[in-house]
Amino acid sequence: MARTSVEAERREQIIQAACEVVSEIGFKSLRVADVAKRAQTSTGTVHYYFDTKRDLMHAAFEWNFNQSLERRRPLLESHAEPRDRLRAFVDSYLPRDPVTVTAWHVWAELWVEALHEPDLQELNENVYGEWRRVMAAIIRDGQDAGQFRDGDPVLLANALIGMIDGLALQVLLASHSMNVDRMKAVCDHVIAALES
Amino acid sequence: MARTSVEAERREQIIQAACEVVSEIGFKSLRVADVAKRAQTSTGTVHYYFDTKRDLMHAAFEWNFNQSLERRRPLLESHAEPRDRLRAFVDSYLPRDPVTVTAWHVWAELWVEALHEPDLQELNENVYGEWRRVMAAIIRDGQDAGQFRDGDPVLLANALIGMIDGLALQVLLASHSMNVDRMKAVCDHVIAALES
């Protein structure tokens, strides 16, 4: 070995830049040169690590997913009561801080891109599957603890997740009638209905 | 006038073609030539009616919205009971038949495009606003008739609509764990909870 490898950090640096650019201007408008600039490097270097723009974006989508899981791991372990865990979990998806907003933007782009790309559908399947597993587990724990009403946990998780996705989209769209606070109100109401 | 105008029908023919192409391959991959071919005309003619590709797509998004409203108008008038009206209304959004699936695809593209285009955000505001108005009205009628539980109709409408949006997206993404039947099951369950 003639040199200590910088591959890992350079790849992440470029991927993160790609996510930021996608969030700002959208996949459709994204140029490889934009990503290079944001990552403070050149298009040549971007292509040194990613053969095609498509490869780069797939890696970015995957990274965005893993980061989201990672960020929430501590949260799931820091609330003993299922009731609190559910609220904290749902709360963490409110598009409030820049990091979460960026993650949502990238997800939205993934969805639309995946409509016509089976590879990305598989990635979405993992994202959604993991999300549903976590949510269903919290609900099941809550039911066992007598904190939540009865009902198929998976079905309830799907209902909650679907609602969060749809509401977040409207918030991101700068809808006059849907903002983070209203979204929280709707989520709180639904969770309360689950508890009572 | 030297000739009877064909503008109206030609515009619609092109717009409809644009929606079909967007649904099939996505906005990002859509070429003006694709739309021309699908509309059985030439790129020159497309540009005769729409100055830019952007204009064409904005018109297409708007048309998609108006058609969706139009299609559901009879449905809303043919059910005397709010209970039945809600079920029929929600049912009509299940991505089952090709027309509905295409409409959903176009909506999804609109959302993501609108994330970076204020003009389209305004259009989304109309779509979403109208949808929420209709849904909230049904819920209010149902509450007045003693068929639905109490609760802010607008908040409940937002919850339902958000959920439908999110679930439909997953169905469209050919998710293994979310298909039309499961989506219907989730919707039915939530509506039942609203009724009891």
Added chain:
DNA sequence: CCGCATATTGACGCATCAGTCAACCACCGG
């Protein structure tokens, strides 16, 4: 049947980028 407005066409010009490449640089081991 002529004149004119409306409509249609597709080849072309021009700008935009993804991806390539040849030159060059940085670091480490020997």
Added chain:
DNA sequence: CCGGTGGTTGACTGATGCGTCAATATGCGG
């Protein structure tokens, strides 16, 4: 200090596709 691997660069190329345009067609009124 030299050789080699790993890493970086940005100018360039080839392809692509939007929008233009000049030529042409179509139908109606007079």
